[in-house]
Amino acid sequence: MVFVTGATGILGRVVALELLKRGKTVRASKRPTSNLDDVKHSYQFYTENPDEFFNKIEWIDVDFDDIHALQDALKGVDEVYHCAAKVGFNPKDDKEIYHTNIKGTENLLFACEGSEVKKFLHVSSIAVLDLFNEKGELDESSDFNPKDEHSAYALSKHLSEMEVWRASAEGLNTVIVNPGMIVGSGNWGNSSGDIFPTFEKNSFTFSGGTSYADVRDVAKICIELMEKNMFAERFIIISENKKYADLGKQIRKALGLKEAKILSDFQLNVGVWANTLFGWLIPVLRMATRTNVKAISSLNIVSNQKVKDRLNYQFIPLEETVDFHLKNYINDKKLKK
Numbered sequence: 001m002v003f004v005t006g007a008t009g010i011l012g013r014v015v016a017l018e019l020l021k022r023g024k025t026v027r028a029s030k031r032p033t034s035n036l037d038d039v040k041h042s043y044q045f046y047t048e049n050p051d052e053f054f055n056k057i058e059w060i061d062v063d064f065d066d067i068h069a070l071q072d073a074l075k076g077v078d079e080v081y082h083c084a085a086k087v088g089f090n091p092k093d094d095k096e097i098y099h100t101n102i103k104g105t106e107n108l109l110f111a112c113e114g115s116e117v118k119k120f121l122h123v124s125s126i127a128v129l130d131l132f133n134e135k136g137e138l139d140e141s142s143d144f145n146p147k148d149e150h151s152a153y154a155l156s157k158h159l160s161e162m163e164v165w166r167a168s169a170e171g172l173n174t175v176i177v178n179p180g181m182i183v184g185s186g187n188w189g190n191s192s193g194d195i196f197p198t199f200e201k202n203s204f205t206f207s208g209g210t211s212y213a214d215v216r217d218v219a220k221i222c223i224e225l226m227e228k229n230m231f232a233e234r235f236i237i238i239s240e241n242k243k244y245a246d247l248g249k250q251i252r253k254a255l256g257l258k259e260a261k262i263l264s265d266f267q268l269n270v271g272v273w274a275n276t277l278f279g280w281l282i283p284v285l286r287m288a289t290r291t292n293v294k295a296i297s298s299l300n301i302v303s304n305q306k307v308k309d310r311l312n313y314q315f316i317p318l319e320e321t322v323d324f325h326l327k328n329y330i331n332d333k334k335l336k337k
Contacts (some may be wrong), residue, residue: 002024007059008031010190011083013039025134030062064104066262101157121222140302161176173232175232177234178235179196183215185215197329206268210242212239213239235306237307
């Protein structure tokens with residue numbers, strides 16, 4: 001049996017589905033307030049038999065602060081895909097981000113001790129990559145630099161990785177994947193699922209960019225890495241590096257909207273200044289931190305060469321990814337009218 005954490009999230013739900021397609025038995029964690037209808041609905045975008053696959057999942061409520069509950073969840077489990085995480089860049093979420101991402105991972109790994117779990121995959125992020133290689137790119141050798149200023153999310157992912165490496169040193173077969181921003185269907189408005197609503201609602205964008213990956217690619221690569229026993233390593237999973245403005249142009253055009261304007265460095269720095277003075281009074285200003293402004297004003301080139309070479313993998317082009325998932329978003333909007 002395979003245990004998938006964060007199975008209601010944009011990635012975890014597709015990992016669970018791909019495992020089911022391969023004949024695996026899946027147990028999946030959720031919160032008591034999780035929207036399983038959204039998960040079930042999104043499966044129609046990935047398979048012709050959404051109900052059949054969804055009904056095969058054994059859903060369980062898991063409190064990651066409860067070691068005994070985690071140990072019960074792992075009974076009969078030999079593989080774990082740890083997709084659960086709190087993603088956010090608002091300082092008000094920092095405490096929850098640290099607790100969920102670090103303590104949750106630590107407790108899950110502790111529960112694995114003495115269990116039947118033989119394989120453990122941890123979903124991290126490219127946010128932990130700092131040091132550039134000789135080509136000026138970020139790759140799997142790009143270590144985290146503690147001297148740099150990081151978001152709470154990036155720091156939490158780094159410290160979560162440290163827990164996984166510790167477990168690896170103690171004998172657990174582990175692999176870490178570092179996806180870019182994951183583009184998928186469903187979970188609209190939450191985490192990576194916010195990409196289309198954000199570009200739709202905002203007529204402005206930023207000068208920088210980031211690295212993207214189709215959720216279908218990320219899920220398949222995760223499973224292939226586990227099946228091929230590629231342990232004690234990390235693998236970056238991204239298809240392309242892209243500027244926000246270029247991606248926003250494609251999305252807003254398809255939505256019949258005008259091209260978004262790029263906010264200047266001056267405007268962003270005014271936001272940081274306003275946050276310093278009025279952030280305590282106006283919550284939205286708290287997002288304008290120096291760390292966040294730096295992140296949205298730069299585009300680091302991230303390499304996906306390792307996973308392409310090791311798995312002989314061909315990524316879905318980003319333009320095709322956006323077309324596919326944006327159509328799903330538009331169709332879902334029509335259904336709600």
